[in-house]
Amino acid sequence: MLLEIGIALILAKLAGHAMEKIKQPAVIGEILAGIIMGPFIFGELFGLEYLSDVTEGLASIGIIFLLFISGLEIGIDELKSVGKNGFITSMFDVSIAFLFGYLAGVLLGYDLRVSIAIGNILVATSVGITVRTLMEMHALHTKVGELILTVAVLDDVLGIIVLSITLGHGAPLLLFTKIAIFFIIILLILMVIEKVKDIKLHIPRFILTASIAFSLIFAAFAKSLGLAAITGSFFAGLIFSKFPQRRKMIEFMRQVGENFFIPLFFVWVGASFDFNALEEIGNLVLLFIPMALIGKIIGCSMGAKVCGLKARDALAVGIGMMPRMEVALVVVTTEITMGIFSEDLAHQVLASTILLVIISSFITPILLKAVYKGKEETK
């Protein structure tokens, strides 16, 4: 097992770097490294067994750290400054993206819970590739760039909340009570933090240990309430963003997460890619991927248009919000762990999501540049 993990880390680093060289997200390289490490390539060729309880455990911690960092970087104070336009566009974005995913599930004949689960996967956007493209086009400072950056902040938060509401365990009233308890406790902790955040503890680097500990404790707490563990770790990150040591925590968590646990999560996702699922995946992919892309374009464009952007700019916002990456993979993995999909369907949904990640990442820059090129030509 030690050998597999060691090789996986090196492969993930190299493949991630290679992807960045061709201006694609490192995550895709890490997933490809996982596919190589998995049972169909290195498993077959060298007898390596990457998928095990140990690597699954490491990947689970990777998910928790990833969401904790996400909450920490998004930050409560920044959420307060999202503004009306960002909020309106996010609401259109999240509801329509979710609806399109849900409809894809219904059209494919899946039951309510599976259809909702598919809707959840499509909610959260990853704007890394869009930001990079807008930078290349010197369009980050435009209304389109500003709105994409703002909506991306709310997108993850709303995605996690939607996941908690739609997939929590228990009867609706019980679930509502659990969610209410969770958020009341979050609010109470925030109030306590306001009082104690400047208290000086004489334990060196206590806050760094506490950040790791509480990301795990909150994940366990959310899970015990029947919510997803990622909900807990994400909100733990938001809470910890109130501490004055936030920058130090981000540096520390990124070092621990980015160099070990998080790549192992993406490698694990890649290694779980089942080539046999490709034979059965046809209808799902044909509906899932177009619905994922069109849902974002329609949702965000409508929201941006309502906020007063011109039609072409609104379309650019929609295209810029198409990429799915880290959070979509976290959501699908969480849903698989929750046992929402049957074993065969789980492989198909995971494979479809990986394809969505790759396709959306490759086509977004092309479409975004095409929209801007058309805009310049019509001037």
Next chain:
Amino acid sequence: MDLKEFHEKKIEDIIDEKHVWDLPLIDKNASIEEVLSVLTARDHVWVVEEKGSRKLCGVITESDVLHLIAPPRLPKYVFGRKYGISLQHGTARKAEDIMHRQLIKCTLNDKIGDVLRRMVNAGLRRLPVVENDEIVGEVTVHYLLQILLGKR
């Protein structure tokens, strides 16, 4: 000066009026050009709510500006909007766009030893001295060295 004695001293014993008047302050709505201009001469600037106010709301350091003027480089996993804040791409416009909002502070009543420990733990070279949310001074490594060596 004996180091132990130095550690026991309180911040209020070492802050002088001249030092307070010399604080680098800027309001949160100041333009990015104003921020950069201050930082040509200082290695940090404290950000206050509005001109003339002392209500502290952030800090901008040399290292923040280093990231701002360097060619933009996105991390592996991008969250939130901070990685879209760039001088080159015109998204860093005002002081509040780039300042750090969460501050590690000290008070006039703190001992130098405790303040130094806090600076070491957080990897900081300066702390604001804050009373009732208002900045009343700053403690920097340079300043503490001057006190230690009896140059102030």
